[in-house]
Amino acid sequence: MDTSRSPLEATGFSRKLAATIIIVYMIVTLIPITWMVATSFKSVDSAISYPPEVFFEPSLEGYVNLFTNRSRQPKDYLDSLPPPDTWYEELVRSREMVITGPSKFLPRYSNSLIIGFGATFFSVFLGSLAAYALSRFKVPLKDDLLFFILSTRMFPPIAVAVPIFIMYRKLGLGDTHVGMIILYTVVNLSLSVWLLKGFMDEIPREYEEAAMIDGYSRMQAFFKVVLPQATTGIAATAIFCMIFSWNEYAFAVLLTQFNAQTAPPFIPTIIGEGGLDWPAIGAGTTLFLIPVMIFTVVLRKHLLRGITFGAVRK
């Protein structure tokens, strides 16, 4: 018998089994994403061809279509134009069209960034203040308050869509960045308060007591000593809040149209000639994936520790 191995370590077989399961799961989850990315590099014809093309000639048509508005022109008009200055103009001309201006994708994308990061910042900031207070102070009816905070997530947020819609119209918050940031912050707060309270509870009080004795106010101690130690919790919470606000679709469809519309309701509406422009939709979705992916990769170390926090006491 092999005694060089600790009995707590996995055997070779179970490791291989685990690896196989992970690989199968990875393939299942990655196929749609791969297909989406592949579609973004297909031409319009190739994207809708049947049987689907697995190997195809890559084209940037989808990305060009995503960022531009175009119109079809008669051949003699196109011939009368001066030769195209850029590669993308040339690409559009070859489809017998001209670029009439930039599309709405960039403003929608920046709306998503502003609202997503804004809502994440406020969820985490307000959440950490509330969590600290609930963790450290005697708050009357604390348990009931915490339950009430949690109960706001016991139904899908969209269940209250109608009252929110009416409220936002009365308050003039419909189709505004502020309105969307407030909405996503409110939806995220319960998760953020609960997650962060767990982390705050784990931070010994001695740290802030030491800081307060050293001449700092409680607020200063909170920012200089408590918050830096809650980094893991804040990162984990921020990822969850970010993913929700970034991906939220239903409220965005309902409450935004022109000014504050985010990317999720915009992308599926990209219409080409004679139907949906699949390569452009693929391109938009691919670009939409990138920020949240970077955000998660940067914070992933904290994410893992964040999810398993408190499981083993240090």
Next chain:
Amino acid sequence: MAEIEIKNLHKSFGDFVAVKNSNLIIENKEFFVLLGPSGCGKTTTLRMIAGLELPTSGNIYLDKEDVGYLRASQRDIAFVFQLFALYPHMNVRNNLAFPLKMQKLSRSEVDAKVLEAAKLLRIDHLLKSKVSSLAGGDRQRVALGRALVRRPKAFLMDEPLGTLDAEFRELMCLELRKLHDDIDATTVYVTHDQQEAMSMADRIAVMNEGVVLQADSPKVIYNKPKTKFVANFIGSPGMNFIPINEKISPSQSSIKLLDSSLNIPQQKEGTDSNKNFLGVRPENLKLVSENGVKGNVFGVEYLGSRKILTIETQLGNIKIRVDSDTQVNINEQIQFDTLNNNQIIFDGSNDKALQSDFMS
């Protein structure tokens, strides 16, 4: 540095009374230890002096100024925590500089003070280290450094050696006391470890159930405990208590014990209770060959420099300290007697020691 005075200090958490109307005066430059079992209110008292808890009633004076209800940050005291509470996200230098950053000093002044404190504690080579990479003793030194870098009016320490291993604790006891003397500090030190208390303190206050039972020098606390609790808590093993079933009158100088009579220090105080106790330290008893109290050896503990015998007698179990080379076997019949006239009579009605020639 400063004098700390506590007047009628009272603290309750809901129904639980942590500190009951305590009065203490801690002199300037004194090393003062609050000693007691866990839950006796010693840490609560310390935290009230620090401003981490507010008193329910009563006053705390720091240099004659009433600070009892001020914020911790307004009191100019320093606190060393049991778990050190070093900020893990800062290196040693920043930990030491942290208290100075609130004082609006120039960078060079801060650096100079940090270096001075670090040199005093011999941690100047560690200034750039991360706190998490330090050994227990070095962490302790950094915690002390952070306390003294500001040169506060008083140092408050809450079992700062509690997490160190035994060998290191003795070393740190010596260092702490030396540090205290070197910088003319006023120190209030909380511990449940009587050896730490005895070895460092100028004066010890023994607390139990929220009450300060006695505040005196270690020698007085040990030899002339004012209550049965102090007599039992201090010393290892604690004092022997032999029940005496007679009233004690003032000026009495002997008591009846079994069939014989025993001389005791002349009493200055009596009691009407007829269930009192005679207190004798184990080292104030000796083995004799005749005319002693007879007993049966129940247990022998060998402690290197001495042996502790537990003797079963008609008076109850009695502990005696003897030289470690004394040959005694379990179940052996022996006799013992008192070595000197240092007995104390405790009033059975309130557990207080009665005044006598010895006690006063």
